Amino acid sequence: MKIGNVFIPNKVVLAPMAGVSDKAFRIIAREHGCGLVYTEMISAKALTYKNNRTKEILNLRGEKQPIAVQLFGCEPAVMAAGAQIAVQEGAWLLDVNMGCPVPKVVRNGEGSALLENPELAVEIVRAMVQAVSVPITVKIRTGWDRENIVAVEFARExxxxxxxxxxxxxxxxxxxxxxAADWAIIRQVKAAVSVPVIGNGDLWTPQDAGKMLEETGCDAVMLGRGVQGNPWLISRVCRYLEGEELPPPEPLEKIKGALKHLELTIKIKGEEAGVREMRKHLAWYLKGMKHTAPYKEAIFKTKKKDEVVRILEDYAGSVLGSRMI
Ligand SMILES: Cc1cc2nc3c(=O)[nH]c(=O)nc-3n(C[C@H](O)[C@H](O)[C@H](O)COP(=O)(O)O)c2cc1C
Structure with missing residues (x-):
């Protein structure tokens, strides 16, 4: 697939997910073979105010491209200025968030509120296209509600x-x-436009990804919640689309992956913020594994990396009966 002049090596895409698809997770997603990764959504306004925390979310240094930086906002000039900053920071693609449902965002006319305001959405895209030379993409939902399904017409615009x-x-x-996500609308959008369409919603297994590609004709699949604590879904989907079925990871492999994710997050965010940030990820990694409750509880109480490592090693030894090394 090519998006504008950017070549995407396969059909597997990591969804933009606030609090999930940060630098550490994007690096892991790449290691699992992801063809394109999106950043968490970033406020264009905060970028133009040179907000340091926002700038940190935009840190793409040392990462493999292509990366799509996702911006949210509703003022064309601000989105254009944010786009220029993101390109300076290394974005190869810029995506506009037109799907965030959170009230705080929607109330400002941003995110999925733009589905109700196609004229403004058009202005935003045009302003960004004029401001930068990298391709602009959009991520949309099917519509505001069941009575207002607009995706096909909106995508054309x-x-x-x-x-x-x-x-x-x-x-x-x-x-x-x-x-359930409605894949029929993805098919309709694909039939209505000639630019690549990336299908998203309810991809939990490699088979789901194959089925979405087949049923909708979309050009690539975007994995969301299915990869939380489960980056193996990415490599499994990649291999599945090449005709090979990989089994899901064994519990010990999951613990090792979780430790690696912890290490990387701490390297990027420091120990205290890193351990705090990793709590939810670790709970996701442990999901579906036996007797995890006391270990999760202990992880949620500590601020120390060594302690988290000890808890996970203890789990591997006591419950899984495996040594980590
Ligand atoms: C925790 C979380 C954070 C998300 N953050 C964003 C975001 O920043 N930008 C965006 O466009 N979508 C965001 N989404 C939506 C996902 O990109 C995706 O569209 C959605 O989860 C549907 O895919 P799924 O059914 O595979 O999870 C988020 C979803 C979750 C669960």
Whole structure:
């Protein structure tokens, strides 16, 4: 797949996920063979205010490209200025968030509120296209609610405005993350535009990914919650699409992966912030494994890396009966 002039080596894409697809996770996703990774959503306004924390989210140094930086906002000039900053920081692609359902975002007319305001969405895309030379993409939902399914017409408008790819999450804003994603709409969008369409929603297994590609004709699949604590889904989908089925990881492999993720996060964010940040990830890694409750509880109480490592090693030894080395 090519997005504008950017070549994407395979059909597997990591979704933008606030609090999840940070630098550490993007690096891990790459190691698992992901063809394209998105950043967490970044406020264009905060970028233009040179907010340090926001700048930190935009730190792409040392990462393998292509990376799509996702911006959110609703003012065309601010989005254009944010796009220029993101390109200076190394973005190869810029994505506009037109799907975030969070009230705080929607109330400002940003995220999925743009689905209700296609004229403004067009202005945003046009302003960004004029401001930078890298491809602009958009990520949308199917519509605001069941009575207002707009994805097909909206996607056409985005393409006309200059968007070079469209990621479609098959849910309405009103659904948030509940209910099943509607893949039929992804198929309709694919039939309506000539830029690449990236399908998203409810990809939990390699078979799901194969099925979405087949049923919708989309150009790539975007993995969301399925990869939380489970980056192996990425390598399994990659291999599945090449015709090979890999088994899910064994519990010990998951613990080793969790420790690696911890190490990387601490290297990037420091010990205290890193350990805090990793709590939810570690809980995800442990999901579905036996007798994890007391270990999770202990992880949530500590601020020390060594302690987390000791807890996970203890779990591996006591419950899994395996030594870590
Ligand atoms: C914790 C979390 C954070 C998310 N953050 C973003 C975001 O920053 N930008 C965005 O466009 N979508 C965001 N999403 C939506 C995902 O990119 C994706 O569209 C959604 O999870 C549907 O895919 P799934 O069913 O595979 O999870 C987020 C989802 C989750 C669960």
């Amino acid at each position: 985005m393409e006309k405005a200059g968007a070079r790819a469209i990621a479609v999450h098959g849910r309405t804003r009103e659904q948030f993350y509940g209910g």
